[in-house]
Amino acid sequence: MRETPQDFELQITFEKREYSNDTLLDMYLKMLKPRLIEEKMLLLLRQGKISKWFSGIGQEAVSVGVTAAMDMSEYILPMHRNLGVFTTRNIPLYRLFAQWQGKKSGFTKGRDRSFHFGSQEYKIVGMISHLGPQMGVACGIALGHKLQKKRDVTAVFTGDGGTSEGDFHEAMNIASVWKLPVLFCVENNGYGLSTPTDQQYNCKHIADRGIGYGMESHIIDGNNVLEVYHQVKRIADSVRYNPRPVLIEFKTFRVRGHEEASGTKYVPEELISHWESKDPLMNYRQFLIDQGILSIGEDVKKKAIIKTEIDTHWRRANEEEAIVPDMEGELNDVFMGYKETIDLPGVTSGKELRFIDAVSQALFQGMEKFETLVLMGQDIAAYGGVFKITEGFVATFGEDRVRNTPICESAVISAGYGVAVTGGKSVVEMQFADFVSSGFNPIVNLLAKSHYRWGQCADVVIRMPCGAGVGAGPFHSQTNESWFVTTPGLKVVYPAFPVDAKGLLLSAIEDPNPVLYFEHKALYRNIRQEVPEEYYLTPIGKAAVLSEGNAVTIISYGAGVHWVLEVLASNPEIAADVIDLRTLQPLDEETIYASVRKTAKVIILQEDSLFGGIASEISAKITENCFQYLDAPVKRVGSLDTPIPFDLELEKQYLPQKRFEKELFSLLQF
Incomplete structure (x- = not known):
């Protein structure tokens, strides 16, 4: 029978050794x-003067x-x-x-x-x-x-x-x-x-x-x-x-x-x-x-x-006055304040890059600027990651800063927080966004609450390769942003274009707060755009208005933005405000409300399953703040409330891409 602490006989023998009597x-x-x-x-x-004691x-x-x-x-x-x-x-x-x-x-x-x-x-x-x-x-x-x-x-x-x-x-x-x-x-x-x-x-x-x-x-x-x-x-x-x-x-x-x-x-x-x-x-x-x-x-x-x-x-301590609740102070302490140091909003010249190249370039330039920045993820070093985004990084930055990790998402995310405690920065790659479930606890309970609890920033970016459209099945295709947008203390960004992919990732790296950075796999090699070669920032929390019109407001993000643009290209008679959210948390409510007040009709498209997604929250906010301007109910369009299937035809049925056009015309005819 094995020995247990209770039958482990302690022979307490104190030895003075070289220690002085004072010691x-x-x-x-x-x-x-x-x-x-x-x-x-x-x-x-x-006596009831304290509530609990360990x-x-x-x-x-x-x-x-x-x-x-x-x-x-x-x-x-x-x-x-x-x-x-x-x-x-x-x-x-x-x-x-x-x-x-x-x-x-x-x-x-x-x-x-x-x-x-x-x-x-x-x-x-x-x-x-x-x-x-x-x-x-x-x-x-x-x-x-x-x-x-x-x-x-x-x-x-x-x-x-x-x-x-x-x-x-x-x-x-x-x-x-x-x-x-x-x-x-x-x-x-x-x-x-x-x-x-x-x-x-x-x-x-x-x-x-x-x-x-x-x-x-x-x-x-x-x-x-x-x-x-x-x-x-x-x-x-x-x-x-x-x-x-x-x-x-x-x-x-x-x-x-x-x-x-x-x-x-x-x-x-x-x-x-x-x-x-x-x-x-x-x-x-x-x-x-x-x-x-x-x-x-x-x-x-x-x-x-x-x-x-x-x-x-x-x-x-007992004589100190009780805390007087201050709502503004509470809200302000959820995130650590900071000022962006570089912004080149007027830069337009550059080189045509694929979405994936823009992500890679942002990581590379971030590593160049911040010597304390460390990248961590599975297979990201010599192999360059499963999507080859960090290919060649080791030759420039070394294996100390571009670190292959064991398959242990939770401890790696926690380690990213530990790096922040020492004044450093980290970008942690989830090989697929689906795998973040294994690291959910430190994100929502440690990173998100750190600054609010004791003023310690959690300078960690979690990269989340996500999304369907590539026939990868239930465990490699989720777009799971809704898991995190409801947790105060987390910022969530979701670019649709290479220019924003680079600028938002650099902003996320600069930001001392925890940021979940969603990058859609189907966009990696299919979307190209001229991207400035300089280091620049796209502000977190600011949506982009891609087109303007008076008939309807269309709101989306990620791959959904491109589905919207395809429908409008096939139907040029539709005069729509198209809003690319880019950031889901914090949400650019003012841009949304201004558009809704103008068009009086709004449709929100998300790739995530419909129930409980970001579209539901935006719909509620519009109803609460713009009800008197609406000429029709707010329309939401999302994927089926099922897991994502593997078969391509089943996946097409699951996704809202085809249903969006039908729902858009239904709204316009209301």
Whole structure:
């Protein structure tokens, strides 16, 4: 029968080694502070003065030991039970207390709770509740440092339960393949909420998983602060000069509930008693007393000083006024503001390019301008990508910046965010837009909410080769923009012409916010246009009016724009305003409304299935804002509400291309 954390007998033997008495005493005080804070918080919780608490009592040695072993300039990505990370980084306590109370002087302006925050000042990147993505973020931070030639180590925490998530395994694989200086710190504390470890994994030790990834791994007594500090410091020093990932399993135990409301009834009392006897703080305190480094009287004085500090900072946070809601401020913080630095709207001379060439040229010029920009995707390096868009890039920019990735969309997207944390930029290619479903979580929960939550930009572009018309079937043909336009914090662009393909992609790269860039595969080699050779920007959020007329407003984007133009070319008598949206989020409402007020009739064409698509939202907005100008109901045309079929005839039936002309004439006759 395999060994589990609860029957792993800890022999807590403290070794002074070369450490001075001051260092040994300091380690005690670093553990004492979070313990006393927790005792205060548990009291306040019972009094109803805070809403929730995730206790790390009994696990302080891991948080403190790891953080103390790191340089202050190195990033740490903690979890919700790692209070010792924050206190060891010397964050003012009133700011922590304000964060937990939802006050303005916290780190998220009341927008998130507990430890769901980060701070560039203290080099801490906080978690999201989905746990796993922060592993990939750590990889991205390490990659950013590696590209900047820094010898920094990044430490990221997870629990035994978190190691069951796919993101953990994806991140481990990426870190190993790319030799990234990441310390994967697993607090094996016996339970994932109420699920014991023998129902979480079936290997003897979590550290054994390192073998499968070709990764060095260690098991450390997580209740022995000196052992944690010494071993992590030794490993970190080694990793700084020989960059590589290391998996570290800390054997410890959670003696309180997952959060206080859940209790610990599912844990045998003798098991809790066993681990309480191995309390990292009390055992270390006794060691210091036995060594003559700490007296009982001095201990009482130290506790009194810390308690006074806690009470003083608590009063400061408690006396701070509650946040007054400010709608304008809330809306403005969804995206990070920035100013486009280059715009050449009048440039018309250039060279005829296919749509695909315009995308490639934009990427190349973006790489030339931004030395911190890194491209990541499957097969994009020497092979040039499945569509050959990055062919030849490696010869110019090298494999460090044009990176083949393993097949792990979630961790790669998270890594892109990590690169942004270090001040870099990334463009991540989904080989096909359909595959983004495997990376959905970090896009909608990490990238989209980052700036709103703690002011950190998510300078990531996700390239999305999409669309039907090429007989590729259900898993390579979707145009899935509707998955993302409803998520605040994401920008979504969808060009129809080579000029816009280049300008919008360069704007997306310049923009510090997360941008999903849809590029229709059927347009790649079929649409040509004269494209300026210079570096220029097409503004995100501004639609293009392709033709003007008084009879009807036609709104579309992507391949749909070309279907519209084909119909109008066959019916020159139709005087239509044709609006190419170009950007779906943010939407150019003013251009739409101005046209509708003029024509009084509107039809919206999308390639996506009709129900729940962008056409529905635009229709609702027009009805709400232009109802008095309408002479007919707003008409929507989209694909069938079925998956996309493979057979070309079935695909033609699925697509709205033929139905559009019929619906347009029906509207004109209304």
